[in-house]
Amino acid sequence: MSVQIYTPEAFHRQAHDALGNPQIRRNFRKAMDGLMSKRRDVFSDWDLEALRELGANIRLRALAKLPDLLERLEANCQANGIQVHWAENGDEACRIIRELCEARAARAVIKGKSMVSEEMHLNQHLEAAGIEALESDLGEYLVQLNEQTPSHIIMPAIHLNTDEISEILHDKTGTERTRDVDYMTAAARAQLRERFMAADVGISGVNFAVAETGTLCLVENEGNGRMTTTVPPVHIAVTGIEKVVEHLRDVPPLYALLTRSATGQHVTTYFNMISSPRKPGEHDGPEEVHLVLVDNGRSNIYQDNELLDTLRCIRCGACMNHCPVYTRVGGHTYGTTYPGPIGKILMPHMLGLEATKDLPTASSLCGACGEVCPVKIPIPDLLVRLRREAVGEGRGNVPGAGVKRSRKELLAWKGWQWLATHPTVWRGSTMVAGKLRGLTPTKLGPWTEYRTAPKPAKASLHALVKAHQHKDGEGRS
Amino acid sequence: MTSVKLYPPKPEKVYFFGTCLIDMFFPQAGLDGIRLLEREGIEVVFPDDQTCCGQPAYTSGYQDEARAVAEAQLGLFAEPWPIVVPSGSCGGMMRTHYPQLFAGTPRETEAREVASRIYELTEFLMHVCHIQLADKGRPEKVAMHTSCSARREMGLAETGPKLLAQLGHVELVEQERAAECCGFGGTFAVRHPEVSAAMVEDKTQAIEATGAEHFVTSDCGCLMNIAGRFEYQKKAVWGEHIASYLWRRTT
Ligand code: SF4
Numbered sequence: 220m221s222v223q224i225y226t227p228e229a230f231h232r233q234a235h236d237a238l239g240n241p242q243i244r245r246n247f248r249k250a251m252d253g254l255m256s257k258r259r260d261v262f263s264d265w266d267l268e269a270l271r272e273l274g275a276n277i278r279l280r281a282l283a284k285l286p287d288l289l290e291r292l293e294a295n296c297q298a299n300g301i302q303v304h305w306a307e308n309g310d311e312a313c314r315i316i317r318e319l320c321e322a323r324a325a326r327a328v329i330k331g332k333s334m335v336s337e338e339m340h341l342n343q344h345l346e347a348a349g350i351e352a353l354e355s356d357l358g359e360y361l362v363q364l365n366e367q368t369p370s371h372i373i374m375p376a377i378h379l380n381t382d383e384i385s386e387i388l389h390d391k392t393g394t395e396r397t398r399d400v401d402y403m404t405a406a407a408r409a410q411l412r413e414r415f416m417a418a419d420v421g422i423s424g425v426n427f428a429v430a431e432t433g434t435l436c437l438v439e440n441e442g443n444g445r446m447t448t449t450v451p452p453v454h455i456a457v458t459g460i461e462k463v464v465e466h467l468r469d470v471p472p473l474y475a476l477l478t479r480s481a482t483g484q485h486v487t488t489y490f491n492m493i494s495s496p497r498k499p500g501e502h503d504g505p506e507e508v509h510l511v512l513v514d515n516g517r518s519n520i521y522q523d524n525e526l527l528d529t530l531r532c533i534r535c536g537a538c539m540n541h542c543p544v545y546t547r548v549g550g551h552t553y554g555t556t557y558p559g560p561i562g563k564i565l566m567p568h569m570l571g572l573e574a575t576k577d578l579p580t581a582s583s584l585c586g587a588c589g590e591v592c593p594v595k596i597p598i599p600d601l602l603v604r605l606r607r608e609a610v611g612e613g614r615g616n617v618p619g620a621g622v623k624r625s626r627k628e629l630l631a632w633k634g635w636q637w638l639a640t641h642p643t644v645w646r647g648s649t650m651v652a653g654k655l656r657g658l659t660p661t662k663l664g665p666w667t668e669y670r671t672a673p674k675p676a677k678a679s680l681h682a683l684v685k686a687h688q689h690k691d692g693e694g695r696s
Numbered sequence: 697m698t699s700v701k702l703y704p705p706k707p708e709k710v711y712f713f714g715t716c717l718i719d720m721f722f723p724q725a726g727l728d729g730i731r732l733l734e735r736e737g738i739e740v741v742f743p744d745d746q747t748c749c750g751q752p753a754y755t756s757g758y759q760d761e762a763r764a765v766a767e768a769q770l771g772l773f774a775e776p777w778p779i780v781v782p783s784g785s786c787g788g789m790m791r792t793h794y795p796q797l798f799a800g801t802p803r804e805t806e807a808r809e810v811a812s813r814i815y816e817l818t819e820f821l822m823h824v825c826h827i828q829l830a831d832k833g834r835p836e837k838v839a840m841h842t843s844c845s846a847r848r849e850m851g852l853a854e855t856g857p858k859l860l861a862q863l864g865h866v867e868l869v870e871q872e873r874a875a876e877c878c879g880f881g882g883t884f885a886v887r888h889p890e891v892s893a894a895m896v897e898d899k900t901q902a903i904e905a906t907g908a909e910h911f912v913t914s915d916c917g918c919l920m921n922i923a924g925r926f927e928y929q930k931k932a933v934w935g936e937h938i939a940s941y942l943w944r945r946t947t
Contacts, residue, residue, distance in 0.1 A: 231888075238894050543877045547894045581888050583881025583895070584755060586848035600796075606757030613757075623757075632753050632761045639716075639765040642745035649720050665889030669896065670924030673721045680714040680723035684742045687727060 225368070225554040227570060230577040233552040243378060247549050250377050254540040257483025258591070265479075274476045275595040277469045278531040285521065288430040288463045289512065295433030299495040301508045309339025312513045316341060316422065316455055317348050319509055323453055325350055325419035329411075331439065331447040332356035333424030334372050334534060335457050335513055338556045338569065341422070352422070353414050355443040357407055364391040370550030372557060373481045373536040378549050411443065421447035421505070425458035426477065426533070428510070429467050435510065436470055437491040438477060445489055454505040456493065460512050461521075461530040473533055476593035480535040516568040516618075523616055525604055529564050531594040536561075538588035538598060544581055553578065560588035564601040572609050572619030579605035649679035701851075703823040704778065709739045710820075711779040713769070715786045716748035717916040718937075725916060725937030729782040729817050732943055736825040740780075743772035749781075751789040754797065756883050763797050770794075770806055778824065779810065782817040782939055783915050784846025790814045792849055816846055817939060818855040818914055831863040833945040839869050839908040840938070841899065841922060843915035844877050856914050856938055863945050871902035880921040896925045904933055912938040 225233055237243050281288060293303045306312035312335075320328060328345065330336065330352055342352040342363075354363045358376035362369055365387050369375030376384070381398050388394045394406045423444055427436040435456050437444045448454045464470065478484045497504035520526050539545045539559030550558035555566040555575065563578040579602045588598040607613040610628070611621035638645055652675040663672045678686075710733060714726040730740045746769060754762035769790075773779055781787040791814040798807035821827045840856050847853045853875070860868045879885065879895025899922055903911050909932060913919045916937060923935040 231890075234888070234891055238890055543879070543895055544888075544891055547891060577888075580884065581891065583844070583877050583879060583884045583892070585844035585877035585881065587844070587875075587877070590848050603755055603757065606755070607759055608757075610757040612759050629758070632756070632758045635753065636761040636764050639747040639750075640768040642747055642768075645747045646744075652720060665886055666924075667928075668889060669893040669928060670921065671927040673920050673924065675720050676723045678723060680719040680726040681742075681744065683723045683727045684714075684730065687730070688742075 223367075223551075225551045227554040227566065227575045227578060229554060230552065230581065233554060234548045234581075237548045237552045242380070243549050244547065246378055246380050247546050250374070251540050251546045254483065258480060258537060258540070259483075261479045261483040261485060270472065270476060271593055271595050273472050274533075274593050275531065277464060277473060278533070278594045281464045281469070282461070282521070282527060282530055284465065285460070285463065288465055289460060291430040292428055292433060292463050293512075295430065296435075296510055297433075299433045300498075301433060301435070301493075301495060301510050304509060304511045306511055306513045306515075308515050309513065312339050312457060312511050312515070313341055313344035315511055316457065317345060317350070319453065319455055320345065320350050320420050321348070323419055325453070327351045327353065327414070327418050328420040328422055329353050329355050329415055329418035329447055329451060330359070331421070331423035331437070331444040332359050332375070333422065333457055334369075334556060335424055335459055335515075336422065337369060338515060339513065341457075353411075353418070355411050355415065355441075355447055356439075357404065357441055357443070360407060360411065361387055364388070368551070368556070370558065371536060371539060372534055372561075378551065415446045415450050418451045420453040420455060421449075421451040422455045422457060423447050425456050425462055425510075427470050427473060428458060428463045429465075429470065430463050431466050433494065434467065435493040436474075437493065438474065438487050438489075439491070440482075440484075440488045442489055445491055448491060448493055449504055452505055453507045453509070454493070454496075455509045455511060457511040457513060460514055460517050461532075473594075477533050477535050480537040480591065480593040519616070519618075520568050523614065526568075526601065526617070528596050529568070529601060531596050532561055532565070533594055534561070535593055537591045537593065541587040541591045543583070543585060543587065560598045560602075561596075564596075564598055564605065567605055567608075567617055567619070572605070572617055572622045574619070576609055576619075576622050579609060646679070646681050649675070649681065653677050653679060653682075701823075706736070706825055707738065707777055709741055709775070709777045711773050711775075711777055712740050712742045713746055713749070713779055713781045713786070713790070714742065715781065715783045715916070717920070718782060719747075721920065722916045722937060725940050726782060728937070728943035729780070729939035732817075732821060732827070732939060733780065733825070736821070736827060738825070741775075741777070746772055749786040749789045750797075751786060751793075752882055754789065754793060759797065763801075766790075766794060766797055766807075767803060770803060770810055773810055773813065777813070778815050778820065779813045780815050780817055780820045782937065783917075784816050784843045784850050784852060785915050785917055787814055787816040788845040788849035816850055816852055816855070816914070818846075818859055819850070819852050821942075822855045822859060827859070827862075829859065829862040829942060829946050831865050831945050832947070833863070833865055835865040835867070836910065837867045837869050837906065837908040838941070839871050839903045839906050839911040841871075841874070841878060841903070841911060841913045841918055843913060843918050846914050847875065852914075856912070859938070859942060860912070863942075866945065869906040869908050871899075871906050873898075873902060878918045878922050880917045882917065885921065892921075896921050900925045900929070900931070900933070904931065909933055911935045912941045914938050 370378040545559040611624035750762040750766035
């Protein structure tokens, strides 16, 4: 398998390729169908609406107090012995992490799954500095072996099926070709185990950072997160500034929503709460714990009282699992760190609308994402808002706003507006369209490549209603 | 969004907002909707100056143009009668997005008031008219595609199927992944034609697999998309708006 670079600019071409790839289509359809039905089952005996309402409110409250909570988080982490670093963008975060590694003369770091580290391309950055970064999440490990990026935020290797995984492991690590999932898991596990022991630094993400206690929560299933954060002498946790919540008691509802929405699990196998480095007298745990808080466009989103909702996200991936577009084109097609609906509303802030201009329109606004989002982010409304920004009718505060401003398109809409605000002309034109229906073009751009063209009716509804009322009137008199 | 809605008693008069798609391409569906309401003893007022709810521009990001068109509709409903719309998509636009669209403008209050009187046709027949349908057609199977806006924006996944269930000789068959979008999405079908095509292809296959020769929808956007795909492939399966189907089966 050759390395392919995906970019958001090439969304159309990548979508074309994915749609024509039966393997990709099958892998995603099957995986998403499974995830959807698991989620449905696991919530079946819950008052899901009440729980979502609670989740949304917890996140809204945290965001309303964000500056204050971040300060409290910093103070309480420091009091616990966790060193806190602030990074304005991905490059700065990479530099901070590299310097922390260099201070320990680290040659090898082991990573737990962290989408923020993907967002800032940490692996490439570390490798350029001569530091080997190895992914320890099984899916991420496979993706890394295959020189790819994750295609899903929860299940990075969801685009691969068993045969492909077997092939990758065989090619890159010399295991037997097999369809035995247990064998492959055990092989990967053994390979990773060795590396854990040799790693100088462990890097992880954070699911919830609790301000009142200075606790970092990490949700995972494989135990690799626990290894990453306890075995190496240094643990660096990296996360976006929006991951903070106020109270410890805010965590259980969000956790309940996260695992059920993501994988349909009641609980995950591991739930780590990291509250300090190793204390005197303790036998294990890292000597140093660092928290790197990354902004990378988030505080700009925060300035806008509508777009702000984007920051509620708890990265469960349910919006992807339920998205009819994602299901068909797969995660790589988006060409962005976060694919699917959350990617479409988040990535324009990180990469600018120039690069991502095709993402907000790549939605039928069917609303499946907003319906399942555990923190009730109105994703379709945010997509429409970004479309406004792209055509230059927004508030102009998204990077690249106005990139799709087009005189031609604006004129077309102005023409439509004129017609639809002049009822007499409107009625006249539907009448003319009806009379000339024989001349309706049978080719209507892309529409008629797959469907027949609609034909204007002989008489419009306006005309039918007139005739109908006339008949009624006669009937009565 | 899914808060409990209290329905008023059956009124003497309603406004009917036909939608631009029905006006131009599917007028029979609009007329059949009007006849169903009239048969329930309701006088239907069709404001002659109505054009379009403004949704196409709204979802394309052209909010100012959408607002201008929406504003031209606001004044058409002066009396406090319910406004019935034979489309979940236009109904959703008027009910949920008009208040947002006019927020902070002089007509905000009026927009909110109009929005509060919007009902989708099947919703109105079911919950306000408490319609009782007497089926006069021959036994047949039918599939239904409820539009995403009716289903999610307006919370009306049930009304269409429940009305069909009143038809004694009709067997409603459910296609696989019934809740999934058909791929229309207005300008989406034109801006992302290949993705949209993949979606409508799956939808037509699912409907065909039910063995129904006929399907109904509550939205003419979906109808144009799904029926257009069937027709393109020269398949025998055909579709119509649920209003036409209900009228046809009960007269
Ligand atoms: S937007 Fe909502 S559904 Fe999507 S990943 Fe975030 S929390 Fe989950």
